Amino acid sequence: KISYLSLRCAGNVVSVGLYSHTSCSKHVPTRQFKRNPIWACGQVGAAGSDPMLNKISTFxxxxxxxxxxxTIRGTALGSVALVARALIENSNLIKWSLLLKAFLGIVAxxxxxxxxxxxxxxxxxxIDKVNKPYLPIAAGDLSVQSAWFLVIGFAMTGLLIVGSNFGPFITSLYSLGLFLGTIYSVPPFRMKRFPVAAFLIIAMVRGFLLNFGVYYATRAALGLPFQWSAPVAFITTFVTLFALVIAITKDLPDVEGDRKFQISTLATKLGVRNIAFLGSGLLLVNYVAAVLAAIYMPQxxxxxxxxxxxxxxxxxLIFQEAISGFYR
Incomplete structure (x- = not known):
C-alpha cells in the first residue's frame, strides 16, 4: 500500500517538484481523458453492426x-495490505471460508x-466542465439521472453488505464515511468550500477510517479482539499523513475552475507553487519517519x-524535476 501510494504521489500529486522554477497561474489539465484506442476501434466496428451493443459499451x-x-486502486490495494498484515500476524487462523467475506468487504x-x-x-x-471536462457527466456521456441511480445503488449495496456481514460497529464506521463524503459535496453543507474542513474530511475517510475499519473487521472475522500492533499503527499513521498530502495538493490543477466558481482552496489562497512545496515537504517527512522507525525499531x-x-x-521525490529536466 505504502509503495503504491508513494509512487502515485511522486508521479501525480507533486508533479511541480522540489526543483521546479515555474509557477502555474493558468490551468493546464494534467490528466486529460483519452479513450483507449482499442476501445475506440471496437466502437467503430460496433457502430455499423449493433447500435444497442454500441450504447451498452459506451455506457x-x-x-x-x-x-x-x-481511487479504486488505492482503496483496494490499501485494504489488501492491511488484511495481509492481519493474516501474517495470525496465520494459524486462516480459513478458506474467509475468502468470500474478504471479497464482499472489497466490494463494499x-x-x-x-x-x-x-x-x-x-x-x-x-466546475468539472472547466477543470475536468473528460469526466462522464461533464462530457455529456452520463446523464445526471443515471448518475443518481448509480450513487444510490452504490450506497445501498455497500450498506447491505456491511450490515449483514461485519456487525454494527463496522456498519457505523461505514455510515460515517458515507456521511462525511456527503457533506463534503452536497449543499447546504458543501464542506469542500472550506480548505481546512475539506482536507480533514479527506484525511479522515481515506486515512484513518479506511485503515482502522479494515483492520478491525479483519481481526473480527478471525475471531480476535481489536489490538493495535506497531506495523499497523505505522501503516495507519503513514497513510493518514499521506491522505493529508493528497487533500492539500489535489486542487493544484483545478485553480482556474475553483476561482471561477468561488471555491476557496489552499491552492487558490496560497498559490500553486507554495502548496506544491508544502505537499512535497510533508511527504518527505513521511519517508524520513519511515526510515527512522526502521532504525529505532529493528525488532x-x-x-x-x-x-x-x-x-x-x-x-x-526530491530529484523528480531535476531528472525530468536532464532527459528533456
Missing part, C-alpha cells in the same frame, strides 16, 4: 470513468468509494526493506 465506459479508477469498499466520488461529480458539473520492521525503499522514494 459501461462512462460508468467506469464515473468510478474514478485511480468499492461501493462506498463509488458513492463518494460519484456524488461529488453530480454537484460539481459546472518490528525489516531494516533491509524499509530503509532502502523509503530512501529511494524520497530521492525520487
Amino acid at each position: 459501461k465506459d462512462a460508468c467506469w470513468r464515473f468510478l474514478r479508477p485511480h 469498499l468499492i461501493c462506498g468509494n463509488g458513492y463518494i466520488v460519484g456524488i461529488n461529480q453530480i454537484y460539481d458539473i459546472g 518490528v520492521f525489516r531494516r533491509s526493506l524499509m530503509i532502502p525503499a523509503h530512501i529511494f522514494l524520497a530521492l525520487c
Whole structure:
C-alpha cells in the first residue's frame, strides 16, 4: 500500500517538484481523458453492426470513468495490505471460508468509494466542465439521472453488505464515511468550500477510517479482539499523513475552475507553487519517519526493506524535476 501510494504521489500529486522554477497561474489539465484506442476501434466496428451493443459499451465506459479508477486502486490495494498484515500476524487462523467475506468487504469498499466520488461529480458539473471536462457527466456521456441511480445503488449495496456481514460497529464506521463524503459535496453543507474542513474530511475517510475499519473487521472475522500492533499503527499513521498530502495538493490543477466558481482552496489562497512545496515537504517527512522507525525499531520492521525503499522514494521525490529536466 505504502509503495503504491508513494509512487502515485511522486508521479501525480507533486508533479511541480522540489526543483521546479515555474509557477502555474493558468490551468493546464494534467490528466486529460483519452479513450483507449482499442476501445475506440471496437466502437467503430460496433457502430455499423449493433447500435444497442454500441450504447451498452459506451455506457459501461462512462460508468467506469464515473468510478474514478485511480481511487479504486488505492482503496483496494490499501485494504489488501492491511488484511495481509492481519493474516501474517495470525496465520494459524486462516480459513478458506474467509475468502468470500474478504471479497464482499472489497466490494463494499468499492461501493462506498463509488458513492463518494460519484456524488461529488453530480454537484460539481459546472466546475468539472472547466477543470475536468473528460469526466462522464461533464462530457455529456452520463446523464445526471443515471448518475443518481448509480450513487444510490452504490450506497445501498455497500450498506447491505456491511450490515449483514461485519456487525454494527463496522456498519457505523461505514455510515460515517458515507456521511462525511456527503457533506463534503452536497449543499447546504458543501464542506469542500472550506480548505481546512475539506482536507480533514479527506484525511479522515481515506486515512484513518479506511485503515482502522479494515483492520478491525479483519481481526473480527478471525475471531480476535481489536489490538493495535506497531506495523499497523505505522501503516495507519503513514497513510493518514499521506491522505493529508493528497487533500492539500489535489486542487493544484483545478485553480482556474475553483476561482471561477468561488471555491476557496489552499491552492487558490496560497498559490500553486507554495502548496506544491508544502505537499512535497510533508511527504518527505513521511519517508524520513519511515526510515527512522526502521532504525529505532529493528525488532518490528525489516531494516533491509524499509530503509532502502523509503530512501529511494524520497530521492525520487526530491530529484523528480531535476531528472525530468536532464532527459528533456
